[in-house]
């Protein structure tokens with residue numbers, strides 16, 4: 001998708017600190033971390049949000065979820081939060097589906 005930052009990270013056009021790359025997903029550290037560990041897991045295909053990804057490509061949706069566990073474990077986390085912001089009002093600013101993997105501090109509940 002032209003002008004999509006995350007498609008550009010998948011293609012390598014925009015650099016990122018990549019912690020995992022498979023045929024289905026890319027995971028990299030967030031540029032502006034909201035917790036001591038903050039990793040983004042994205043599907044290699046462009047879909048606007050998590051639900052549209054799941055409908056269009058359930059294999060990649062499952063791969064994103066499985067990768068959250070892998071990157072969390074490899075970061076030394078047993079407890080972590082997975083967030084899929086969906087829509088601008090929910091805080092989504094990049095409209096390429098992505099899981100936030102957050103941990104390394106007490107995250108509290110419910111979120112603000």
Ligand code: 5GP
Nearest residue numbers: 005016028029030031032085091092093094
């Ligand atoms: P959203 O707000 O859409 O749920 O999350 C987008 C996330 O992408 C934000 O946490 C933001 O810090 C991160 N982000 C935006 N642009 C870049 C970038 O170019 N590189 C990296 N590593 N993270 C980015």
Ligand code: ZN
Nearest residue numbers: 004007046096
């Ligand atoms: Zn994209």
